[in-house]
Amino acid sequence: MGASYYQFCPVAKTMELLDERWTMLVVRELVGGDRHFNDLRRGLPRMSPTLLSKRLQHLVAAGVAERHKSGVEVRYRLSPAGRELAPIVAALGAWGIRWIGELGDRDLDPKLLLWDMHRRVDHDAVPAGRTVVRFDFPAVPPSQRTWWLVLTPTEADVCDADPGFDVTLQVTADLRSMTEVWLGDLDWSDALRSGAVTIQGPPDLRRGVPAWFKLITFATVPRPDRDQRPINSR
Amino acid sequence: MGASYYQFCPVAKTMELLDERWTMLVVRELVGGDRHFNDLRRGLPRMSPTLLSKRLQHLVAAGVAERHKSGVEVRYRLSPAGRELAPIVAALGAWGIRWIGELGDRDLDPKLLLWDMHRRVDHDAVPAGRTVVRFDFPAVPPSQRTWWLVLTPTEADVCDADPGFDVTLQVTADLRSMTEVWLGDLDWSDALRSGAVTIQGPPDLRRGVPAWFKLITFATVPRPDRDQRPINSR
DNA sequence: CAGTATCCCTTATGATACTG
DNA sequence: CAGTATCATAAGGGATACTG
Numbered sequence: 484m485g486a487s488y489y490q491f492c493p494v495a496k497t498m499e500l501l502d503e504r505w506t507m508l509v510v511r512e513l514v515g516g517d518r519h520f521n522d523l524r525r526g527l528p529r530m531s532p533t534l535l536s537k538r539l540q541h542l543v544a545a546g547v548a549e550r551h552k553s554g555v556e557v558r559y560r561l562s563p564a565g566r567e568l569a570p571i572v573a574a575l576g577a578w579g580i581r582w583i584g585e586l587g588d589r590d591l592d593p594k595l596l597l598w599d600m601h602r603r604v605d606h607d608a609v610p611a612g613r614t615v616v617r618f619d620f621p622a623v624p625p626s627q628r629t630w631w632l633v634l635t636p637t638e639a640d641v642c643d644a645d646p647g648f649d650v651t652l653q654v655t656a657d658l659r660s661m662t663e664v665w666l667g668d669l670d671w672s673d674a675l676r677s678g679a680v681t682i683q684g685p686p687d688l689r690r691g692v693p694a695w696f697k698l699i700t701f702a703t704v705p706r707p708d709r710d711q712r713p714i715n716s717r
Numbered sequence: 718m719g720a721s722y723y724q725f726c727p728v729a730k731t732m733e734l735l736d737e738r739w740t741m742l743v744v745r746e747l748v749g750g751d752r753h754f755n756d757l758r759r760g761l762p763r764m765s766p767t768l769l770s771k772r773l774q775h776l777v778a779a780g781v782a783e784r785h786k787s788g789v790e791v792r793y794r795l796s797p798a799g800r801e802l803a804p805i806v807a808a809l810g811a812w813g814i815r816w817i818g819e820l821g822d823r824d825l826d827p828k829l830l831l832w833d834m835h836r837r838v839d840h841d842a843v844p845a846g847r848t849v850v851r852f853d854f855p856a857v858p859p860s861q862r863t864w865w866l867v868l869t870p871t872e873a874d875v876c877d878a879d880p881g882f883d884v885t886l887q888v889t890a891d892l893r894s895m896t897e898v899w900l901g902d903l904d905w906s907d908a909l910r911s912g913a914v915t916i917q918g919p920p921d922l923r924r925g926v927p928a929w930f931k932l933i934t935f936a937t938v939p940r941p942d943r944d945q946r947p948i949n950s951r
Numbered sequence: 952c953a954g955t956a957t958c959c960c961t962t963a964t965g966a967t968a969c970t971g
Numbered sequence: 972c973a974g975t976a977t978c979a980t981a982a983g984g985g986a987t988a989c990t991g
Contacts, residue, residue, distance in 0.1 A: 485738070490763075493814040493817060495742055496813045501809075504720070562948075564812075564815075570808060571809060574808060575805060578802065590723055590730070666725065711798070714734075
Protein backbone atom coordinates (compact mmCIF):
# COMPACT_ATOMS: atom_id res chain seq x y z
CA MET A 484 0.00 0.00 0.00
CA GLY A 485 1.31 3.41 -0.79
CA ALA A 486 2.23 5.36 2.29
CA SER A 487 -0.43 7.68 3.58
CA TYR A 488 -0.29 11.39 3.07
CA TYR A 489 -2.26 11.97 6.25
CA GLN A 490 -4.56 14.37 4.50
CA PHE A 491 -8.33 14.29 4.26
CA CYS A 492 -8.17 15.83 0.80
CA PRO A 493 -9.82 13.50 -1.71
CA VAL A 494 -7.02 14.08 -4.20
CA ALA A 495 -4.52 12.89 -1.62
CA LYS A 496 -6.61 9.86 -0.69
CA THR A 497 -6.98 8.92 -4.33
CA MET A 498 -3.31 9.28 -5.02
CA GLU A 499 -2.41 7.15 -2.02
CA LEU A 500 -4.08 4.41 -3.93
CA LEU A 501 -2.93 5.19 -7.43
CA ASP A 502 0.43 6.86 -7.36
CA GLU A 503 2.54 3.82 -6.83
CA ARG A 504 4.66 2.90 -9.77
CA TRP A 505 2.82 0.83 -12.40
CA THR A 506 -0.56 1.05 -10.73
CA MET A 507 -2.10 3.39 -13.24
CA LEU A 508 -0.79 1.29 -16.10
CA VAL A 509 -2.43 -1.78 -14.64
CA VAL A 510 -5.65 0.18 -14.48
CA ARG A 511 -5.09 1.25 -18.06
CA GLU A 512 -4.90 -2.37 -19.11
CA LEU A 513 -8.03 -3.20 -17.17
CA VAL A 514 -9.97 -0.34 -18.73
CA GLY A 515 -9.93 -2.41 -21.92
CA GLY A 516 -12.07 -5.05 -20.27
CA ASP A 517 -11.52 -8.42 -18.61
CA ARG A 518 -7.97 -9.57 -18.65
CA HIS A 519 -6.08 -12.71 -17.81
CA PHE A 520 -2.95 -12.33 -15.78
CA ASN A 521 -0.85 -13.11 -18.79
CA ASP A 522 -2.71 -10.64 -20.99
CA LEU A 523 -1.78 -8.01 -18.49
CA ARG A 524 1.80 -9.15 -18.62
CA ARG A 525 1.90 -8.72 -22.37
CA GLY A 526 0.78 -5.12 -22.03
CA LEU A 527 3.29 -4.56 -19.21
CA PRO A 528 6.31 -6.48 -20.41
CA ARG A 529 8.81 -4.72 -18.17
CA MET A 530 6.85 -5.33 -15.02
CA SER A 531 7.88 -8.38 -13.08
CA PRO A 532 5.11 -10.92 -12.47
CA THR A 533 5.68 -10.59 -8.75
CA LEU A 534 5.04 -6.90 -8.87
CA LEU A 535 2.04 -7.26 -11.15
CA SER A 536 0.61 -9.78 -8.75
CA LYS A 537 1.16 -7.41 -5.86
CA ARG A 538 -0.46 -4.51 -7.63
CA LEU A 539 -3.45 -6.59 -8.59
CA GLN A 540 -3.85 -7.69 -5.00
CA HIS A 541 -3.80 -4.07 -3.91
CA LEU A 542 -6.36 -3.06 -6.44
CA VAL A 543 -8.60 -5.97 -5.51
CA ALA A 544 -8.19 -5.33 -1.80
CA ALA A 545 -8.99 -1.67 -2.31
CA GLY A 546 -12.11 -2.51 -4.29
CA VAL A 547 -10.95 -1.01 -7.56
CA ALA A 548 -10.64 -4.35 -9.32
CA GLU A 549 -12.22 -7.76 -9.00
CA ARG A 550 -10.77 -11.18 -9.40
CA HIS A 551 -13.07 -13.71 -11.01
CA LYS A 552 -12.09 -17.31 -11.02
CA SER A 553 -13.89 -19.84 -13.17
CA GLY A 554 -12.26 -23.20 -12.92
CA VAL A 555 -8.56 -22.72 -13.39
CA GLU A 556 -9.11 -19.52 -15.28
CA VAL A 557 -8.74 -16.19 -13.56
CA ARG A 558 -9.93 -12.91 -14.94
CA TYR A 559 -9.39 -9.47 -13.58
CA ARG A 560 -11.78 -6.67 -14.23
CA LEU A 561 -12.57 -3.26 -12.84
CA SER A 562 -15.19 -2.83 -10.15
CA PRO A 563 -17.83 -0.10 -10.50
CA ALA A 564 -15.46 2.25 -8.68
CA GLY A 565 -12.60 1.19 -10.92
CA ARG A 566 -14.63 1.77 -14.05
CA GLU A 567 -14.95 5.39 -13.06
CA LEU A 568 -11.20 5.67 -13.39
CA ALA A 569 -11.54 5.19 -17.13
CA PRO A 570 -12.06 8.90 -17.87
CA ILE A 571 -9.06 9.71 -15.72
CA VAL A 572 -6.87 7.30 -17.64
CA ALA A 573 -8.22 8.80 -20.83
CA ALA A 574 -7.43 12.31 -19.61
CA LEU A 575 -3.91 11.32 -18.63
CA GLY A 576 -3.35 9.87 -22.07
CA ALA A 577 -4.83 12.88 -23.80
CA TRP A 578 -2.62 15.17 -21.75
CA GLY A 579 0.40 13.07 -22.60
CA ILE A 580 -0.19 13.00 -26.30
CA ARG A 581 -0.64 16.75 -26.30
CA TRP A 582 2.34 17.68 -24.19
CA ILE A 583 4.96 14.96 -24.17
CA GLY A 584 7.70 15.76 -26.65
CA GLU A 585 9.78 13.39 -28.68
CA LEU A 586 9.85 9.84 -27.41
CA GLY A 587 13.16 8.37 -26.36
CA ASP A 588 14.55 5.48 -28.35
CA ARG A 589 13.97 3.32 -25.31
CA ASP A 590 10.26 4.10 -25.39
CA LEU A 591 9.88 2.47 -28.77
CA ASP A 592 8.97 -1.18 -28.51
CA PRO A 593 7.82 -3.37 -31.39
CA LYS A 594 6.33 -5.91 -29.03
CA LEU A 595 4.07 -3.34 -27.40
CA LEU A 596 3.30 -1.72 -30.71
CA LEU A 597 2.10 -4.94 -32.28
CA TRP A 598 0.25 -5.93 -29.13
CA ASP A 599 -1.55 -2.60 -29.17
CA MET A 600 -2.28 -2.72 -32.88
CA HIS A 601 -3.75 -6.21 -32.72
CA ARG A 602 -6.19 -4.97 -30.12
CA ARG A 603 -7.42 -2.22 -32.37
CA VAL A 604 -7.88 -4.15 -35.59
CA ASP A 605 -11.02 -3.09 -37.38
CA HIS A 606 -12.39 -6.50 -38.16
CA ASP A 607 -15.07 -5.07 -40.40
CA ALA A 608 -12.37 -3.66 -42.65
CA VAL A 609 -10.23 -6.75 -42.82
CA PRO A 610 -10.64 -9.07 -45.85
CA ALA A 611 -12.63 -12.26 -45.49
CA GLY A 612 -10.61 -15.35 -44.73
CA ARG A 613 -7.17 -15.17 -43.25
CA THR A 614 -4.74 -12.35 -43.87
CA VAL A 615 -1.18 -12.64 -42.65
CA VAL A 616 0.81 -9.45 -42.31
CA ARG A 617 4.47 -9.73 -41.59
CA PHE A 618 6.12 -6.71 -39.98
CA ASP A 619 9.82 -6.07 -40.20
CA PHE A 620 11.71 -3.39 -38.35
CA PRO A 621 15.13 -3.65 -39.96
CA ALA A 622 16.91 -1.41 -37.48
CA VAL A 623 15.78 -3.41 -34.47
CA PRO A 624 17.81 -6.27 -32.95
CA PRO A 625 16.98 -9.60 -34.59
CA SER A 626 15.02 -11.02 -31.67
CA GLN A 627 12.47 -8.21 -31.90
CA ARG A 628 12.71 -7.51 -35.59
CA THR A 629 10.03 -9.65 -37.15
CA TRP A 630 6.40 -10.08 -36.23
CA TRP A 631 3.35 -11.69 -37.74
CA LEU A 632 -0.19 -10.52 -37.43
CA VAL A 633 -2.81 -13.09 -38.35
CA LEU A 634 -6.07 -11.36 -39.11
CA THR A 635 -9.52 -12.75 -39.69
CA PRO A 636 -12.91 -11.05 -39.57
CA THR A 637 -13.25 -12.22 -35.98
CA GLU A 638 -9.76 -12.52 -34.58
CA ALA A 639 -6.30 -11.05 -34.50
CA ASP A 640 -3.21 -12.79 -33.24
CA VAL A 641 0.32 -11.53 -32.80
CA CYS A 642 3.21 -13.90 -33.22
CA ASP A 643 6.89 -13.38 -32.66
CA ALA A 644 7.59 -16.63 -34.47
CA ASP A 645 6.52 -17.62 -37.96
CA PRO A 646 3.03 -19.09 -37.61
CA GLY A 647 3.60 -21.00 -40.82
CA PHE A 648 0.89 -19.42 -42.94
CA ASP A 649 1.61 -17.78 -46.28
CA VAL A 650 2.39 -14.13 -45.80
CA THR A 651 -0.20 -11.94 -47.52
CA LEU A 652 1.51 -8.62 -47.00
CA GLN A 653 4.93 -7.55 -45.94
CA VAL A 654 5.29 -4.32 -43.98
CA THR A 655 8.79 -2.96 -43.56
CA ALA A 656 9.06 0.02 -41.28
CA ASP A 657 11.19 2.32 -39.28
CA LEU A 658 10.04 1.65 -35.72
CA ARG A 659 9.82 5.29 -34.75
CA SER A 660 7.79 6.18 -37.81
CA MET A 661 5.44 3.26 -37.34
CA THR A 662 4.96 4.31 -33.73
CA GLU A 663 4.28 7.88 -34.82
CA VAL A 664 1.65 6.65 -37.21
CA TRP A 665 0.08 4.66 -34.41
CA LEU A 666 0.03 7.73 -32.17
CA GLY A 667 -1.48 9.92 -34.86
CA ASP A 668 1.63 12.07 -35.12
CA LEU A 669 2.36 10.94 -38.66
CA ASP A 670 -0.10 10.17 -41.44
CA TRP A 671 -0.02 6.75 -43.02
CA SER A 672 0.13 8.47 -46.38
CA ASP A 673 3.16 10.53 -45.41
CA ALA A 674 4.90 7.54 -43.94
CA LEU A 675 4.31 5.54 -47.11
CA ARG A 676 5.28 8.39 -49.38
CA SER A 677 8.56 8.99 -47.58
CA GLY A 678 9.37 5.30 -47.53
CA ALA A 679 9.56 5.19 -43.75
CA VAL A 680 6.95 2.49 -44.05
CA THR A 681 6.62 0.25 -47.07
CA ILE A 682 4.03 -2.36 -47.86
CA GLN A 683 4.56 -5.15 -50.33
CA GLY A 684 1.84 -7.39 -51.69
CA PRO A 685 -1.21 -7.28 -53.91
CA PRO A 686 -1.95 -3.57 -54.61
CA ASP A 687 -5.62 -3.72 -53.72
CA LEU A 688 -4.84 -5.24 -50.33
CA ARG A 689 -1.87 -2.98 -49.82
CA ARG A 690 -4.00 0.10 -50.11
CA GLY A 691 -6.41 -1.29 -47.58
CA VAL A 692 -3.92 -1.69 -44.74
CA PRO A 693 -4.28 1.74 -43.12
CA ALA A 694 -7.99 1.10 -42.69
CA TRP A 695 -7.44 -2.20 -40.94
CA PHE A 696 -6.01 -0.59 -37.85
CA LYS A 697 -7.81 1.91 -35.74
CA LEU A 698 -5.10 4.08 -34.23
CA ILE A 699 -4.51 4.49 -30.53
CA THR A 700 -7.57 6.12 -28.99
CA PHE A 701 -5.61 9.27 -28.20
CA ALA A 702 -4.57 9.74 -31.81
CA THR A 703 -7.38 12.19 -32.51
CA VAL A 704 -6.71 14.44 -29.53
CA PRO A 705 -5.99 17.93 -30.88
CA ARG A 706 -2.38 19.01 -30.40
CA PRO A 707 -1.29 22.33 -28.89
CA ASP A 708 -0.46 25.24 -31.15
CA ARG A 709 3.07 25.25 -32.40
CA ASP A 710 4.06 28.16 -30.23
CA GLN A 711 3.33 26.08 -27.16
CA ARG A 712 6.23 23.88 -26.30
CA PRO A 713 6.02 20.26 -25.42
CA ILE A 714 7.30 19.37 -22.00
CA ASN A 715 10.46 17.41 -21.34
CA SER A 716 9.52 13.93 -20.38
CA ARG A 717 13.11 13.06 -19.66
CA MET B 718 12.84 11.85 -12.20
CA GLY B 719 10.55 8.91 -12.01
CA ALA B 720 12.00 5.84 -13.63
CA SER B 721 10.91 5.28 -17.18
CA TYR B 722 8.36 2.67 -18.12
CA TYR B 723 9.90 2.30 -21.54
CA GLN B 724 6.53 2.52 -23.20
CA PHE B 725 5.40 4.89 -25.92
CA CYS B 726 1.90 4.92 -24.45
CA PRO B 727 0.93 8.48 -23.53
CA VAL B 728 -0.56 7.30 -20.25
CA ALA B 729 2.76 5.75 -19.32
CA LYS B 730 4.71 8.85 -20.34
CA THR B 731 2.39 11.05 -18.31
CA MET B 732 2.65 8.87 -15.26
CA GLU B 733 6.43 8.81 -15.46
CA LEU B 734 6.13 12.45 -14.72
CA LEU B 735 3.32 12.46 -12.21
CA ASP B 736 3.28 9.23 -10.29
CA GLU B 737 6.04 10.00 -7.89
CA ARG B 738 4.92 10.45 -4.34
CA TRP B 739 3.67 13.98 -3.59
CA THR B 740 3.90 15.23 -7.16
CA MET B 741 0.18 15.34 -7.80
CA LEU B 742 -0.40 17.10 -4.50
CA VAL B 743 2.09 19.77 -5.44
CA VAL B 744 0.19 20.19 -8.69
CA ARG B 745 -3.03 20.36 -6.69
CA GLU B 746 -1.61 23.24 -4.69
CA LEU B 747 -0.49 25.02 -7.83
CA VAL B 748 -3.88 24.63 -9.48
CA GLY B 749 -5.07 27.22 -6.96
CA GLY B 750 -2.84 29.83 -8.55
CA ASP B 751 0.54 31.35 -7.84
CA ARG B 752 2.17 30.11 -4.72
CA HIS B 753 5.15 30.95 -2.62
CA PHE B 754 7.31 28.11 -1.47
CA ASN B 755 6.04 28.50 2.05
CA ASP B 756 2.42 28.60 0.93
CA LEU B 757 3.01 25.25 -0.65
CA ARG B 758 4.55 24.00 2.55
CA ARG B 759 1.48 24.95 4.51
CA GLY B 760 -0.69 22.90 2.21
CA LEU B 761 1.78 20.02 2.37
CA PRO B 762 2.83 20.04 6.01
CA ARG B 763 4.15 16.49 6.07
CA MET B 764 6.36 16.98 3.09
CA SER B 765 9.94 17.89 3.89
CA PRO B 766 11.15 21.15 2.36
CA THR B 767 13.95 19.27 0.65
CA LEU B 768 11.51 17.01 -1.08
CA LEU B 769 9.18 19.85 -2.00
CA SER B 770 12.10 21.67 -3.49
CA LYS B 771 13.06 18.60 -5.47
CA ARG B 772 9.55 18.09 -6.79
CA LEU B 773 9.26 21.71 -7.80
CA GLN B 774 12.54 21.48 -9.65
CA HIS B 775 11.24 18.44 -11.49
CA LEU B 776 8.03 20.11 -12.43
CA VAL B 777 9.85 23.21 -13.61
CA ALA B 778 12.42 21.18 -15.55
CA ALA B 779 9.65 19.21 -17.17
CA GLY B 780 7.81 22.35 -18.17
CA VAL B 781 4.74 21.74 -16.05
CA ALA B 782 5.46 24.60 -13.66
CA GLU B 783 7.29 27.89 -13.84
CA ARG B 784 9.41 29.66 -11.30
CA HIS B 785 9.06 33.41 -11.28
CA LYS B 786 11.45 35.45 -9.24
CA SER B 787 10.82 39.10 -8.53
CA GLY B 788 13.46 40.48 -6.24
CA VAL B 789 13.78 38.10 -3.33
CA GLU B 790 10.30 36.79 -3.88
CA VAL B 791 9.73 33.56 -5.72
CA ARG B 792 6.43 32.36 -7.03
CA TYR B 793 5.58 29.08 -8.59
CA ARG B 794 2.80 28.68 -11.06
CA LEU B 795 1.64 26.20 -13.61
CA SER B 796 2.71 26.48 -17.21
CA PRO B 797 0.14 26.18 -20.00
CA ALA B 798 0.76 22.43 -20.02
CA GLY B 799 0.44 22.31 -16.25
CA ARG B 800 -2.82 24.19 -16.31
CA GLU B 801 -4.30 21.41 -18.37
CA LEU B 802 -3.70 19.10 -15.44
CA ALA B 803 -6.36 20.98 -13.50
CA PRO B 804 -9.25 18.88 -14.82
CA ILE B 805 -7.29 15.74 -13.99
CA VAL B 806 -6.74 16.87 -10.42
CA ALA B 807 -10.42 17.71 -10.24
CA ALA B 808 -11.35 14.28 -11.56
CA LEU B 809 -9.07 12.57 -9.06
CA GLY B 810 -10.68 14.50 -6.25
CA ALA B 811 -14.18 13.81 -7.51
CA TRP B 812 -13.39 10.13 -7.74
CA GLY B 813 -11.99 10.15 -4.25
CA ILE B 814 -14.90 11.87 -2.66
CA ARG B 815 -17.25 9.42 -4.34
CA TRP B 816 -15.41 6.24 -3.54
CA ILE B 817 -13.07 6.64 -0.59
CA GLY B 818 -14.70 5.33 2.55
CA GLU B 819 -14.29 6.54 6.08
CA LEU B 820 -11.20 8.60 6.71
CA GLY B 821 -8.66 7.33 9.19
CA ASP B 822 -8.07 9.33 12.33
CA ARG B 823 -4.65 10.15 11.01
CA ASP B 824 -6.15 11.80 7.95
CA LEU B 825 -7.86 14.43 10.08
CA ASP B 826 -5.78 17.50 10.53
CA PRO B 827 -6.96 20.79 11.99
CA LYS B 828 -4.07 22.69 10.48
CA LEU B 829 -4.95 21.58 6.99
CA LEU B 830 -8.65 22.02 7.61
CA LEU B 831 -8.25 25.63 8.69
CA TRP B 832 -5.78 26.32 5.93
CA ASP B 833 -8.25 24.98 3.40
CA MET B 834 -11.19 26.82 4.90
CA HIS B 835 -9.41 30.14 4.93
CA ARG B 836 -8.81 29.79 1.23
CA ARG B 837 -12.48 29.33 0.54
CA VAL B 838 -13.91 32.13 2.62
CA ASP B 839 -16.74 33.85 0.84
CA HIS B 840 -15.70 37.40 1.43
CA ASP B 841 -18.97 38.75 0.10
CA ALA B 842 -20.78 36.92 2.85
CA VAL B 843 -18.51 37.97 5.70
CA PRO B 844 -19.57 40.95 7.85
CA ALA B 845 -17.94 44.31 7.30
CA GLY B 846 -14.99 45.09 9.52
CA ARG B 847 -13.06 42.38 11.27
CA THR B 848 -14.53 39.13 12.43
CA VAL B 849 -12.49 36.78 14.56
CA VAL B 850 -13.57 33.17 14.76
CA ARG B 851 -11.89 30.97 17.26
CA PHE B 852 -11.98 27.24 16.56
CA ASP B 853 -11.56 24.67 19.28
CA PHE B 854 -11.21 20.96 18.74
CA PRO B 855 -11.37 19.70 22.31
CA ALA B 856 -10.33 16.13 21.50
CA VAL B 857 -7.16 17.19 19.73
CA PRO B 858 -3.78 17.52 21.47
CA PRO B 859 -3.27 21.01 22.91
CA SER B 860 -0.74 22.16 20.35
CA GLN B 861 -3.25 21.71 17.54
CA ARG B 862 -6.42 22.37 19.46
CA THR B 863 -7.06 26.06 19.05
CA TRP B 864 -7.07 28.19 15.94
CA TRP B 865 -8.10 31.69 15.00
CA LEU B 866 -9.50 32.84 11.74
CA VAL B 867 -9.38 36.57 11.16
CA LEU B 868 -11.87 37.52 8.47
CA THR B 869 -12.40 40.77 6.66
CA PRO B 870 -14.22 41.50 3.41
CA THR B 871 -10.90 41.28 1.63
CA GLU B 872 -8.71 38.95 3.63
CA ALA B 873 -8.59 35.80 5.69
CA ASP B 874 -5.78 34.79 7.98
CA VAL B 875 -5.24 31.65 9.96
CA CYS B 876 -3.39 31.78 13.25
CA ASP B 877 -2.28 29.04 15.56
CA ALA B 878 -1.57 31.62 18.22
CA ASP B 879 -3.91 34.21 19.66
CA PRO B 880 -3.70 37.21 17.34
CA GLY B 881 -4.89 39.38 20.20
CA PHE B 882 -8.17 40.58 18.73
CA ASP B 883 -11.48 40.14 20.50
CA VAL B 884 -13.06 36.86 19.53
CA THR B 885 -16.35 37.42 17.72
CA LEU B 886 -17.45 33.82 17.54
CA GLN B 887 -16.35 30.66 19.19
CA VAL B 888 -16.68 27.41 17.26
CA THR B 889 -16.23 24.21 19.21
CA ALA B 890 -16.18 21.08 17.12
CA ASP B 891 -15.44 17.46 16.82
CA LEU B 892 -12.66 17.38 14.26
CA ARG B 893 -14.10 14.51 12.26
CA SER B 894 -17.51 16.16 12.06
CA MET B 895 -16.06 19.49 11.07
CA THR B 896 -14.05 17.74 8.36
CA GLU B 897 -17.17 15.94 7.16
CA VAL B 898 -18.98 19.23 6.90
CA TRP B 899 -16.09 20.62 4.90
CA LEU B 900 -16.20 17.63 2.55
CA GLY B 901 -19.96 17.89 2.09
CA ASP B 902 -20.59 14.59 3.83
CA LEU B 903 -22.42 16.23 6.71
CA ASP B 904 -24.74 19.22 6.61
CA TRP B 905 -23.92 22.20 8.75
CA SER B 906 -27.44 22.06 10.08
CA ASP B 907 -27.09 18.42 11.13
CA ALA B 908 -23.75 19.04 12.72
CA LEU B 909 -25.14 21.95 14.70
CA ARG B 910 -28.31 20.12 15.67
CA SER B 911 -26.41 17.11 16.96
CA GLY B 912 -23.99 19.28 18.87
CA ALA B 913 -20.98 17.91 16.99
CA VAL B 914 -20.30 21.53 16.12
CA THR B 915 -21.38 24.40 18.31
CA ILE B 916 -21.11 28.10 17.70
CA GLN B 917 -21.20 30.70 20.45
CA GLY B 918 -21.64 34.40 19.93
CA PRO B 919 -24.23 36.91 18.76
CA PRO B 920 -27.15 34.91 17.27
CA ASP B 921 -27.35 36.87 14.03
CA LEU B 922 -23.67 36.33 13.32
CA ARG B 923 -23.83 32.75 14.51
CA ARG B 924 -26.45 31.89 11.95
CA GLY B 925 -24.33 33.41 9.22
CA VAL B 926 -21.28 31.24 9.72
CA PRO B 927 -22.17 28.39 7.34
CA ALA B 928 -22.46 30.90 4.52
CA TRP B 929 -19.02 32.34 5.17
CA PHE B 930 -17.25 29.24 4.00
CA LYS B 931 -17.59 27.74 0.61
CA LEU B 932 -16.98 24.04 1.08
CA ILE B 933 -14.26 22.08 -0.63
CA THR B 934 -14.87 22.18 -4.37
CA PHE B 935 -15.61 18.45 -4.44
CA ALA B 936 -18.35 18.77 -1.85
CA THR B 937 -21.07 18.90 -4.47
CA VAL B 938 -19.96 15.83 -6.38
CA PRO B 939 -22.85 13.35 -6.35
CA ARG B 940 -22.16 10.26 -4.27
CA PRO B 941 -22.69 6.70 -5.44
CA ASP B 942 -25.91 4.89 -4.64
CA ARG B 943 -25.94 3.25 -1.25
CA ASP B 944 -25.73 -0.21 -2.72
CA GLN B 945 -22.36 0.65 -4.18
CA ARG B 946 -19.65 0.23 -1.63
CA PRO B 947 -16.88 2.64 -0.98
CA ILE B 948 -13.41 1.31 -1.52
CA ASN B 949 -10.90 0.62 1.21
CA SER B 950 -8.38 3.34 1.20
CA ARG B 951 -6.32 1.62 3.87
C1' DC C 952 10.91 34.26 2.66
C1' DA C 953 13.16 30.35 0.20
C1' DG C 954 15.33 27.12 0.33
C1' DT C 955 20.15 23.45 1.44
C1' DA C 956 22.65 20.05 3.96
C1' DT C 957 22.84 15.64 6.17
C1' DC C 958 21.94 11.22 7.42
C1' DC C 959 19.95 7.03 8.04
C1' DC C 960 17.13 3.59 6.69
C1' DT C 961 13.31 1.29 5.02
C1' DT C 962 11.17 -0.50 1.10
C1' DA C 963 10.32 -0.56 -3.52
C1' DT C 964 11.46 -2.87 -7.41
C1' DG C 965 14.18 -5.22 -11.07
C1' DA C 966 15.86 -9.68 -12.44
C1' DT C 967 15.52 -14.41 -12.55
C1' DA C 968 14.11 -18.87 -11.62
C1' DC C 969 10.70 -21.90 -10.40
C1' DT C 970 5.73 -24.31 -9.33
C1' DG C 971 0.86 -26.25 -9.42
C1' DC D 972 -2.49 -20.39 -17.43
C1' DA D 973 -1.43 -17.99 -12.96
C1' DG D 974 1.17 -16.98 -10.25
C1' DT D 975 5.49 -17.57 -5.90
C1' DA D 976 10.15 -17.47 -4.24
C1' DT D 977 14.39 -15.29 -3.65
C1' DC D 978 17.80 -11.73 -3.57
C1' DA D 979 20.62 -7.79 -3.91
C1' DT D 980 20.71 -3.10 -5.07
C1' DA D 981 19.35 1.39 -5.45
C1' DA D 982 17.04 5.10 -4.03
C1' DG D 983 13.26 7.23 -2.34
C1' DG D 984 11.97 9.69 1.34
C1' DG D 985 11.38 11.11 6.47
C1' DA D 986 13.31 13.91 10.07
C1' DT D 987 15.92 17.62 11.53
C1' DA D 988 18.91 21.33 11.54
C1' DC D 989 20.71 25.11 9.36
C1' DT D 990 21.58 29.41 5.88
C1' DG D 991 21.31 33.77 2.97
